[in-house]
Structure formats: C-alpha cells, structure tokens
Amino acid sequence: MPTDSWINETLYEAWGQRFRVKRELARVQSPFQDIAIFESETHGRVMVLDGVIQITEGDEFVYQEMLAHVPLLAHGEAANVLIIGAGDGGVLRRVLQHPTVKRAVMVEIDGEVIRLSREFLPGIAGGAWNDPRANVIVGDGIDYVKKAPDASFDVIIVDSTDPIGVGEVLFTDDFYRNCARILTARGVVVNQCGVPFMQADELRDTSARRRAFFSHVTAYVAAVPTYVGGFMTLGWAGKDAGLTQIPLETIRQRASQAGIEGTTQYWTPEIHVGAFNLPPYIARHLPKA
Known part of the structure; x- marks a missing residue:
C-alpha cells in the first residue's frame, strides 16, 4: 500500500x-x-x-483494562472466567493478571483473528497465549454458552463487534438466558454496548434484553479515543447489585493484593468507581430500577 x-x-x-x-x-x-x-x-x-x-496499539489499554479489571475487581473472588471474542488476546492478558483466576476460557469464532494478532500484534496479548490457566478455543461462543454446565463461571466478558454480522447473535435473548444460567450466584456478564451518542439503540435494546434474565442491569463508561463519539458504554448485567457499589478503598485494596494497581494506563480505583456514574444522556437508555 x-x-x-x-x-x-x-x-x-x-x-x-x-x-x-x-x-x-x-x-x-x-x-x-x-x-x-x-x-x-x-x-x-x-x-x-x-x-x-x-x-x-496506541489506545487498546483503555478498552482492555476496563473490560477486564472492572468486573474482576468488583467480584473480588472470580476463579472461572469466560471470554467470548477478544481474539487479539488483550482481555485474556488482563484477566490472567488476577491471581484469583484459576481458569480463563476464551472462545473466538474466527481463528484468523487470533493468528493475525499473534503474528502482527504480539504485544497486545504478551505471554497470555502460553499461560497454563488459559484455554483458547476457536469456536462458536453461542454454542459454548449453550452447552456449558450450570453455575460454571464467575464472570463472562463479551468482546464482540457491534450487533451486525458475525457479532449479532451475541446480543440475543437466548444468549443472555444461557449466560444467566452458567453464572454463579454473584456472577456478572459485561460486554461492549457501543458509543451511545451515536448508537443509543444498542445500549437501550441490549439492556432491555438482559433485564429479563438479570436482577441488576446497568452500564459503565470508558473513553477510547478511536471509538469515536465520546464515551463507550460497557454493559453490566449481574445477580448481585452490590458489585457495582464496592467502596473505593476495597477496590484499591483488591487491586493492590492482585498486583494490578500501578500497572495500568487508564484504570485506577477512582476511575473504576466513577465509571458507573453515568451522564443523563446515557443513563436514560437503561431500564428503570
């Protein structure tokens, strides 16, 4: 070129x-x-x-840190984590930073994304591909969730494209029904819900679907420069509403114990807590409590 x-x-x-x-x-x-x-x-x-x-490579840390560290530090004891998509390996890398994690299953439908990322973007995943706790599967995340045993994961992280084309099936009722089934009692699922300034329907429709299967549905935000349009929303659906209200000092203590604090470029305990405080133009697209 x-x-x-x-x-x-x-x-x-x-x-x-x-x-x-x-x-x-x-x-x-x-x-x-x-x-x-x-x-x-x-x-x-x-x-x-x-x-x-x-x-x-310039701004991947914003999205990856917020997609991984927020749910894992909010949970505090996540041992089994399911990642759907995220073929570049950056989410897997951040998940495996947490010593509570005993098993991280990553299911990416397109093996070419993994292959090309390993060849041309090796710094994003680092050594995550070779971590013995990682189980990387080239396959259909929908099918995996459908067949997974009940209560087998503490956190599910969905890093997909927008709900068109290959990513569309990751925004359906059946998918969220199975996510709720395979999550443990304090389990949470997070996924990108677009830039609401331009994609408000994505946040609104996805949140409404999840509300049928989870008692607590909200979102948090991250400012990723190359996802143009202002804040990106990361959708949150959980079984324990308290996980989004963990005190700042508890988050700080967990991050310190995990060795996370001081290693990030975007996430901090203060950013973590503040990210759930949504501007009205975003909050209005969430289901009423």
Missing part, C-alpha cells in the same frame, strides 16, 4: 475517522469477515474488521 494512502472507517454513513497508512501488513478474507492490519503514523498497528476499527 503506498505511503500516501488513507483508510476510512465505514461504521457510520455520515461521520467517521480516517488513518493515514504507513504500511499494510495483512489483509485476509476469513469465512466470517474482512480482516486488515496496517501500521499507522499515529496509533501504531491497527486492526480493522469489515471496515470498522477494532483495536490500535
């Missing part, structure tokens, strides 16, 4: 972002999606799926 070329994101029809490309590293049409990885001038290496920016 010539050095004066640009890649334009196609997520929104009338608004978007573009990157000037230094070098294209890979472009693969998998059985599920078009995958491109390129080297940018500003954000390091970038992965694009079906024309939509998924992850950049």
